[in-house]
Amino acid sequence: MIVAGIGCRREITADDLEKVVRRALGMFDLPADRLDAVATESDKATDPAFAEVSRRLSAELVACTVDELEEVGGQVLTRSNRVLEAKGVPSIAEASALVAAGRNARLLGARVATMLATCAIARGDGR
Template structure:
C-alpha cells in the first residue's frame, strides 16, 4: 500500500494540495496510479480542498485521529514545531502517511512542502 500523507494550512486550495502530492510522487518516481490513499488529520479530512484533491487523483481520503498520529510520532523524519504547538503532534503529513500505510509502514523520505501544503509518501502492508 502506498499512501500520500497530506497536511495544509487553513484555507489551502485543492490545486496546491494536488501540486504538493504530485511533487512528492515525482520525487520518488511514482505514478499517481500507484497511490492507494490520501491520508490526513481528521479535521482536515472534512475540508473541501482535501476532498477535491483526493477526487482529482482518484484515491480515497482517509482520516487519522490525533491519537493515531501521536502513536507514530517517534517515526516521523521532519517534525514541525508549528504543528506540535497547534495540534499537539509533531507531524500531519508524515504521521498520517505512516498510520494509513499500516503494518511495516516506512516513509520513502522526508515530506515535500509548498507555501501552504505538505506531503509525505509511505509504503506499508495496510491497516
C-alpha cells in the same frame, strides 16, 4: 499500499493539494496512478479540497485522529514546532502517511513542502 500524507494551512485549494502530492510522488518516481490513499488529520479531512483531490487522484481519503498520529510520532523524519504546539504531534504529513499505510509502514523519505502544504509518501501493507 502507497499513501500521500498531507499537512496544510487553512483555506487550501484542491489545486494546491494536488501540486504538493504530485511533487512528492515525483521525488520517488512514482506515478499518480500508483497512489492508493491520501491521508490527513481528521479535522483537516473535512475540508472539501481533500475530497476533491482524492477524487482527482482516484485515491481513498483517510482521516487520522490525533491519537493515531501521536502513536507513530516517534517514526517521523521531520518535526514542525508549529504543528507540535497546535496539535501536540510532531508532524501531520509524515504521521498521516504512516498511519494510513498501516502494517509495516515506512516513509520513503522526508516530507516535501510548498508555501501552503507538506506531503510525505509512505508504503505499507494497509490497515
